Amino acid sequence: MSGRPVGRALPPFDSTMNEPVSGALPPLDSTMSGQPVGGALPPFDSTMSERPVGGALPPLDSTVSGQPVSRAPPPLDSTMSGQSVGAALPPLDCTNIEVDSGMDYHESDEDQVPSGCVSITSSVVDYQYEHGRRYHSYSQGNYPMPNDETEQDRLDMHHQIFLKMLNGRLFLAPLDRNPPKRILDIGTGTGIWALDMAEHFPHAHVIGTDLSPIQPTMVLPNCRFEVDDAELEWTWPPGHFDFIHSRLLGQSIKNWETYLAQMFHHLKPGGYVELIEHLMDVRSDDGSYPENCALRQYMHNLNLALEQMGLPAIATKLRQLVTNAGFVNVTEEVRNMPWGPWPRDPRMKEIGYWALLNSDSSFEAYGLASFTRVLGMTGEEARELCTRAQRDLKNKHIHVYNPNYFIVARKPFI
Numbered sequence: 368m369s370g371r372p373v374g375r376a377l378p379p380f381d382s383t384m385n386e387p388v389s390g391a392l393p394p395l396d397s398t399m400s401g402q403p404v405g406g407a408l409p410p411f412d413s414t415m416s417e418r419p420v421g422g423a424l425p426p427l428d429s430t431v432s433g434q435p436v437s438r439a440p441p442p443l444d445s446t447m448s449g450q451s452v453g454a455a456l457p458p459l460d461c462t463n464i465e466v467d468s469g470m471d472y473h474e475s476d477e478d479q480v481p482s483g484c485v486s487i488t489s490s491v492v493d494y495q496y497e498h499g500r501r502y503h504s505y506s507q508g509n510y511p512m513p514n515d516e517t518e519q520d521r522l523d524m525h526h527q528i529f530l531k532m533l534n535g536r537l538f539l540a541p542l543d544r545n546p547p548k549r550i551l552d553i554g555t556g557t558g559i560w561a562l563d564m565a566e567h568f569p570h571a572h573v574i575g576t577d578l579s580p581i582q583p584t585m586v587l588p589n590c591r592f593e594v595d596d597a598e599l600e601w602t603w604p605p606g607h608f609d610f611i612h613s614r615l616l617g618q619s620i621k622n623w624e625t626y627l628a629q630m631f632h633h634l635k636p637g638g639y640v641e642l643i644e645h646l647m648d649v650r651s652d653d654g655s656y657p658e659n660c661a662l663r664q665y666m667h668n669l670n671l672a673l674e675q676m677g678l679p680a681i682a683t684k685l686r687q688l689v690t691n692a693g694f695v696n697v698t699e700e701v702r703n704m705p706w707g708p709w710p711r712d713p714r715m716k717e718i719g720y721w722a723l724l725n726s727d728s729s730f731e732a733y734g735l736a737s738f739t740r741v742l743g744m745t746g747e748e749a750r751e752l753c754t755r756a757q758r759d760l761k762n763k764h765i766h767v768y769n770p771n772y773f774i775v776a777r778k779p780f781i
């Protein structure tokens with residue numbers, strides 16, 4: 368489908384550790400000199416392939432604020448190493464493979480209820496190309512971010528950043544007490560979260576939906592992907608899912624009230640939703656975000672374009688909207704992603720490094736189509752602003768972070 372390796376449940380982080388993900392890490396601004404940050408990247412925790420999903424780690428203080436920039440070399444994340452779900456597993460007996468009678472991956476009739484998804488016809492993969500980037504074709508033009516290889520690598524890297532921010536967890540909802548049987552991941556992207564969930568809950572069916580068929584084709588038997596537009600009416604049965612996950616759809620969903628109402632309707636009583644959105648802006652607690660800088664200009668333009676596209680700034684409103692939709696036990700956690708290696712805390716510094724590396728393509732992913740389609744910029748003008756904004760991130764005097772809002776809520780039992 369996408370030419371990407373199929374059947375891989377993890378992004379190629381290990382292999383890219385020695386080879387930069389999107390080419391070389393851009394040399395950090397000369398103003399960074401004095402800090403040994405322009406050279407080798409901190410190795411991205413090699414335990415990622417055995418990461419402690421749902422495991423308990425000491426809480427990471429994501430509420431970084433105004434922490435002085437450390438001059439220490441980028442540390443290895445020693446706190447993460449040695450943790451592994453795999454280590455706790457008993458030895459594998461390959462000679463006498465017992466049948467798991469509780470495993471109903473031969474789907475019941477009910478599980479085969481068509482969701483209203485479309486089959487992969489040429490209209491779905493007849494992608495649109497603009498300024499050297501590839502965009503989706505199903506529900507054409509609705510989603511202004513690319514779906515090409517560069518974007519897929521960016522999404523996979525962002526998934527690893529989320530794992531870092533959540534101390535290795537895939538979710539914050541209290542699922543381990545009552546493991547879900549049917550899980551839906553809307554706007555699944557490369558499907559990386561859905562695949563990890565299928566591995567974490569082998570007795571659950573995990574469905575990932577997206578406008579673009581950019582997910583692997585060979586996947587775990589309890590995971591499948593569908594091309595579907597989440598803004599159309601959902602055709603799953605009412606009360607079908609135990610857990611619905613929605614991450615980074617701020618550029619995707621126009622009508623959040625309807626979207627949340629559909630989630631509510633198709634969730635079982637007692638089931639959970641988890642929504643994760645970030646602010647379409649950055650913040651600084653030490654006054655280091657200059658009034659007149661390209662980064663601020665970029666964020667201003669981005670919000671202007673999103674507004675004109677009918678995509679509301681959602682992160683800070685989500686909690687109230689989820690409450691209004693009828694959910695209970697609504698919690699909101701804000702975790703800040705430092706954008707650059709400026710925090711002192713070694714783990715936050717590592718997240719900052721990866722966020723900076725991710726920004727190699729994120730400025731363009733968010734800005735290129737929005738600025739050209741909506742604000743009338745040329746491709747060159749849009750790219751130039753993206754480049755100048757990213758350069759600000761590499762300035763060691765600018766200590767900005769991006770707040771991420773994690774909303775968890777339950778559908779009432781009655």
Ligand SMILES: C[S@@+](CC[C@H](N)C(=O)[O-])C[C@H]1O[C@@H](n2cnc3c(N)ncnc32)[C@H](O)[C@@H]1O
Pocket residue numbers: 503510512514522523526553554555556557560576577578579595596597598613614615616618619620
């Ligand atoms: C920023 S990506 C996030 C991907 C994934 N949730 C993650 O966290 O890695 C947004 C995804 O939503 C998909 N999308 C956008 N609008 C959609 C819609 N109306 N219905 C379904 N998927 C949509 C896009 O194709 C894209 O893959």
